[in-house]
Amino acid sequence: MQVEAAIKLLKDEGYKYTDKRKDIISFFNAHDKYISAKDLQLHLDKKYPGISFDTIYRNLYLFHDLNIIEQTEFNGEMKYRISCSDHHHHHFICTECGKTKVIHFCPMDEWQKELPDVEIDSHKIELFGKCKNCNA
Known part of the structure; x- marks a missing residue:
């Protein structure tokens, strides 16, 4: 999913657009892999020092509910990636x-x-x- 489409979906569903949300979506969009919440937090902490795990998880859950990101569990933890298509695979x-x-x-x-x-x-x-x- 492209960043613009994800932002539009957020707005269409009545959620606020924020720079943090755009940065989260952009981070996932730039990587073709599953990423842990900790890796996302480390990345965002550079721009938003002290960003909390509550903020990270709140957005991850929202993005998952809106099908902006996919999630899976491996190596004992949840990992996330940008939703990659609208066809079954x-x-x-x-x-x-x-x-x-x-x-x-x-x-x-x-x-x-x-x-x-x-x-x-x-x-x-x-x-x-x-x-x-x-x-x-």
């Missing part, structure tokens, strides 16, 4: 550097055949491992 996530790779294949049709008597409301498939660079 899954991700490979490097457990070392956090970079992601889109996987366009979805096995849901096959799984639905295996479970003909259930209604699946949603799913999330993530593959974890080391990317080519981290594995070298």
